[in-house]
Amino acid sequence: MPSFLLKLTRVVLSHKLWAVFFLIFVFISFTYHKLYWGIWEDSENRFPTHGLSAESSCAHYVPSPLSTVGGPSPSAGNVFFVETSQQTAPSYLFSCSVESAARTHPASRVVVLMRGLDKKNTSLPKHWAFSLLSCFPNVEIRPLDLTELFSGTPLAQWYLQPQRHLEPHFFPVLSDACRIVLMWKFGGIYLDTDFIVLKNLQNLTNALGIQDHDVLNGAFLSFKPKHKFMELCIQDFVEDYNGWIWGHQGPELLSRVFKKWCSIRTIRSMSCQGVNALPPEAVYPVPWQDWKKLFEAVNASEFHKLLKNTYAVHIWNKLSHGTKLEIPSQALLAQLYSQFCPATYAKMKQDSEQLSRRAV
Numbered sequence: 632m633p634s635f636l637l638k639l640t641r642v643v644l645s646h647k648l649w650a651v652f653f654l655i656f657v658f659i660s661f662t663y664h665k666l667y668w669g670i671w672e673d674s675e676n677r678f679p680t681h682g683l684s685a686e687s688s689c690a691h692y693v694p695s696p697l698s699t700v701g702g703p704s705p706s707a708g709n710v711f712f713v714e715t716s717q718q719t720a721p722s723y724l725f726s727c728s729v730e731s732a733a734r735t736h737p738a739s740r741v742v743v744l745m746r747g748l749d750k751k752n753t754s755l756p757k758h759w760a761f762s763l764l765s766c767f768p769n770v771e772i773r774p775l776d777l778t779e780l781f782s783g784t785p786l787a788q789w790y791l792q793p794q795r796h797l798e799p800h801f802f803p804v805l806s807d808a809c810r811i812v813l814m815w816k817f818g819g820i821y822l823d824t825d826f827i828v829l830k831n832l833q834n835l836t837n838a839l840g841i842q843d844h845d846v847l848n849g850a851f852l853s854f855k856p857k858h859k860f861m862e863l864c865i866q867d868f869v870e871d872y873n874g875w876i877w878g879h880q881g882p883e884l885l886s887r888v889f890k891k892w893c894s895i896r897t898i899r900s901m902s903c904q905g906v907n908a909l910p911p912e913a914v915y916p917v918p919w920q921d922w923k924k925l926f927e928a929v930n931a932s933e934f935h936k937l938l939k940n941t942y943a944v945h946i947w948n949k950l951s952h953g954t955k956l957e958i959p960s961q962a963l964l965a966q967l968y969s970q971f972c973p974a975t976y977a978k979m980k981q982d983s984e985q986l987s988r989r990a991v
């Protein structure tokens with residue numbers, strides 16, 4: 632170092648002007664580099680907090696084999712979801728339901744009908760779930776026009792009654808009405824927005840699930856269009872109508888009609904006249920009385936044993952929605968999210984990490 636300085640001094644003294652230019656050049660280069668690298672490093676440090684840019688990228692959510700499927704084929708029936716309240720801010724569970732159905736039914740259109748969406752406005756409200764679900768080429772989110780849906784069925788008249796919306800179970804009853812009309816008019820699969828779908832459901836036709844002893848539930852329905860069984864359900868809906876008893880137009884209606892259809896007193900896993908009552912493990916593997924099991928840890932062997940013959944898991948949102956789910960964890964529900972709706976799960980994890988960082 633000293634010899635270098637000594638040399639420099641000597642050079643400066645002998646070539647004064649050139650040396651001064653040279654030193655200025657070195658100084659400017661040095662400053663420029665310092666500034667340039669400083670900015671670059673700074674922007675790199677800041678990058679991960681730009682959550683939005685990472686969020687809007689579909690590749691981040693959807694594995695490429697799925698996005699290159701190129702959307703639904705017209706031969707496969709639709710999968711329908713319905714939101715009969717005005718709600719347009721989907722929950723994690725709602726997003727997971729649609730995502731898991733989209734992943735397991737790449738050849739079907741997954742149609743999400745929402746009453747809260749404006750018919751005249753084609754752009755969806757700004758919400759992470761809509762951006763996430765729009766990444767799936769087979770998902771369609773559309774406004775639900777009840778007058779149009781019920782038209783040409785006995786439910787058009789029923790819906791016209793002006794005092795309808797004052798009934799205590801109006802939204803669930805409306806949702807009961809929508810599903811049987813969708814099945815009758817279009818056929819396909821209907822799912823409540825609190826299902827997590829594990830397998831393709833297309834092989835289960837003209838089917839519904841037994842929820843527990845002697846009761847069929849309509850949270851999952853799969854029917855060919857214009858099926859006589861659904862026609863009888865629509866008929867019973869208006870003729871035996873009672874909006875004041877919980878479930879009268881839902882599970883009780885389906886159970887009533889099925890008993891008549893099969894001329895039986897008690898419902899068990901069976902098939903009669905082409906309609907299949909599936910055993911509880913098919914779509915209701917966790918009975919509603921045991922909903923807390925969803926939040927309990929299970930190991931891999933229990934998980935597989937429980938879901939061996941299961942196509943979809945009903946989450947009983949009405950009972951479970953107030954319970955906080957720890958993620959990541961070995962809880963049954965956390966494992967279902969992480970395996971069957973990984974994009975929604977990633978969003979849940981990101982949100983919970985952000986919350987705990989803020990709490991520190």
Ligand SMILES: *[C@@H]1O[C@H](CO)[C@@H](O)[C@H](O)[C@H]1NC(C)=O
Nearest residue numbers: 749751752753754755756757
């Ligand atoms: C359409 O909906 C979007 C999202 O909710 C909203 O931002 C926009 O203002 C609406 N446009 C009109 C014309 O109402």
Ligand SMILES: *[C@@H]1O[C@H](CO)[C@@H](O)[C@H](O)[C@H]1NC(C)=O
Nearest residue numbers: 735830831832833834835942
């Ligand atoms: C559906 O049924 C067909 C024919 O019976 C069978 O080959 C196929 O493996 C089934 N698919 C599923 C997902 O069960």
Ligand SMILES: *[C@@H]1O[C@H](CO)[C@@H](O)[C@H](O)[C@H]1NC(C)=O
Nearest residue numbers: 928929930931932933934936
């Ligand atoms: C999983 O849990 C069950 C019930 O708690 C237990 O009997 C079984 O030994 C466990 N299996 C493993 C591999 O840990």
